Amino acid sequence: MIGLRRKKGLKEELEYREYVSLSQGQMIWRAFRKHRLGNIGTVIVLLLVAAAFFAEFFAPYHYAEQFRLYPFSPPTTFHFRSEDSFTLRPFVYKTTREFDPETYQPTFVEDSSKKYHIRFFVRGYEYRLLGLFKTNVHLFGARANDGSEVPVFLLGTDTFGRDLLSRTMIGGRISLAVGPLVILFSFPLSIVLGGLSGYYGGGIDMFLQRFGEAFMAIPALPILLAMGAALSGFGLSSTMIFLGIIVSLSLISWAGGARVIRGQVLAIREMDFVTAARAAGANDLRIILRHITPNVMSYLVVAATLTIPYMMLTEAALSFLGYGVREPMTSWGQLLNAATNISGIEEHPWLLIPGIFIVIAVLAFNFMGDALRDAVDPFTIV
């Protein structure tokens, strides 16, 4: 081995020296950066999170605003060419819904007498950016030269004429928030109960593990459906129902994490440094928090990244079945619910677009999670 290394050039030698002198965090970061798919996933995740934070800015209209004359409007067509001229500045026409008296097929007819140009940073409904700054600036809108406006539906509308882009933006905020919120509730439970179980062992371990197994034995989806149905019986607001869903998801998910943490703690407490700490007179709480927890941290980070897409999917399934978030609030799964009937999919295929967002987000989180796992796995570091 030594001979081999000597044959390397100076550059490699320097790199190697730098590498062995790196801290663990730096090594993880280095390994993570090498994972190309993981990097792409991370960029997408960051974009989605940014979009969720600035959702109102990207959404041209309020997510619950009903444009009642535009039910099931297809995505608005952008024009670059009028009768004779070509312009790089896109514009749209006003559309009117008309019924064919023969086929009963509603169609949207464009009125090409007036052009409405797409403009950026237009004024719309008022909101608080990041919940702090009051503003009414939105990314885009369409306005004619005489100042009259017409709604632009980039992704079309639903049966009430609500803008699907605006709903997808706000719905994304809910879908992306479910994972972190569930982690916030369930991870402390997993850490405390798993930690106690692993550290003390014996009767406590026995009791806590059987208790956790009881939770793991409950079939998740039927319980979630039952809880969703029960929650609706109280006439709660949509926010409370959302919190109820978070708590339900946390209750069914903490036990799995607690079991893994118990296993890790069981191994770590036999390590020399724990024995040393104990010999130095540290109490149990200090040992658990200062000596054991940092060692299970890498597992927690990876588990968290992989829990997020799983929770996103569970929430989507729940909302899709009509037991999740309540109208007029929305999430990606709830938006897909509108596409459950055949006429919905066949005649209004744009209703399926929120599904694409779910797929992209889940894939991105999984790629990021994979990369993170590879990076923190001690066997791949050296």
Add this chain to the structure above:
Amino acid sequence: MKKLVLITASLLVVFSACAVALAQGYETMPEDALIIPLGVEGTLYDFLEPGLRGGTMYISTIGDPKKWNHTTSKETSTTLYTSQMMAGLTNQNPVNGAIEPELAKSWDISDDGLVITFHLRRGIMWSDGTLFGADDVLFTFNDLIYNEDVDTSSRDNIQLPDDTFPVVEKVDDHTVKVTLSMTFRPILTQIGVGIMPKHKLAQYVHKLNPDVPVGTFNETWGLDTDPAELCGLGPFIVESYEPDQQVVMRRNPYHYRYDANGTQLPYIDKYVILTVASQDVSLLKFRNGELDVFGCRPADVPILKAEEAAKDITVMVARDKPVLGTTWITVNQDVGLADGTRENLRNLFRNRKFRIALCHAMDKETMINNLVNGLAVPQWSPVSLLSPFYAGRDYYGGPITETNAVIFEYDLDKAASLLDEIGIIDRNGDGWRDFEDGTTVEMEFNTNVGNTVREGAILIIVDDLNKIGLKAIANPIDFNTLVTKLLSADYDFVYLGLTGGTEPNSGGNVYRPCGTLHAWHYSACEEPYEVEKRIDELLDAGVATLDNDKAFEAYKEYQITLAGEDLGLLYTFNNAYTYVYYNYVGNAQVASPLGSPSSFYGLTWDLVFKKG
């Protein structure tokens, strides 16, 4: 020797089975057969054609039947089948809605209208070959419908306003006399209940056979009954049943209807009713050719219309024929009464001006255009548009001009100013209107989860109420929970629908102060409002005259009082009658919401046939 006995016995069984199988149908057309003049010029049926015998017809439905007993059936998922097996003395013609002779070939009415003599058809047999007669009619009324042991909803419909029942007596084997204690105009409609076979069922009625316990009849002809035991006078008899899969019905070989060529009805040999999980499944199956006729939803019409030529199908859209029945929102005027809470809200709900404000906040046009493709009509009355008693008509059976209908146009400004007027205003500047004591007015709208049209309608109403500052939420819940809430007066607003007929009196259980479905004001039974007492009187007045014009006047006032003064139910809209069939199905165009409301898609199934 034992063996021999056994063989002989089994031979006997085989032989008798053959005997039954041979005795299928009448040898010659009975003298009193009912002739349906299909395709005969100058008759009601000249737009139809005589058909061909044979073939199997496939249709679908959601939900399994609960029993095969017509008298004790309560839900449409059961009567869909039992109404095909049974027939009544009279029947409502599906084409023009007139009351016509069915099992009775004619009747005489005494001058005072209190005695009606029905002359029954002679030589008509039950589907097992037993002769039908006056005893079956007497059994149905005196031993079943008037019998307190029997759990039947037919009893309420035939009860007279003075709480007596029409007396049914036998004159001879083919004549029945019905005597009333007072004038009861809809008697000819209400007397048309399904006649049950005495020779099969008398043994299960405690009154006639004390050996069986009280209430046995209510369990008779359950789903576990051998279909060979069932018999009836209607066009079809259940042949087999597989739960969650299908019901097969076979033609009644002894049916009494014939076409003008002397061919016995029904034309089709069998019809198979598939049980499906949802209307979407039905739509797929129909487009796939697995169903011959399908009662599509308004939302399915554009898809099916687009395939009309390619698939050789016909989509029937009768915009002028809205389905019978009502859809409405109830405002619970007893909210919180049971536990003495929410007095503020209860007083608000009892304020007529508040309910008028709600009416002005209902955007029926958007509901119709956006939720059901424009295939519906707004509803303004408890009586269906198709009824000759509909208040929007000028006179009994007259043209619909909406002159008398109480119409509240969609006008949010008007709604808001009405709320201001009654002191429901925003008192703390949070954007929501408050009660006088400063607490916010909060309300919840419920409907059954999964019904997208209803869910959509309450979202539109809630959106409008929010616009005028009323804090309302939409909360669709499970159907059974919803019904429990409704019947126990534990709700704010419920959006649901009821089936209905053309006779306004049949709404008595809903609109009379003591009605079992008077769900928006149950306390009215003890302390009725003046307007509720008036409704009760008008419902009585509507039946206590034989003069349709007089009845029309009473019912007109009833509708105006109910929809304009009482405002217990806020009506929404009624879907247009829509269905679709393959063009190889003959006579399918006879369907109508008037044709026996519980039959599949309103089709007169014994006239339908398969071409070629």
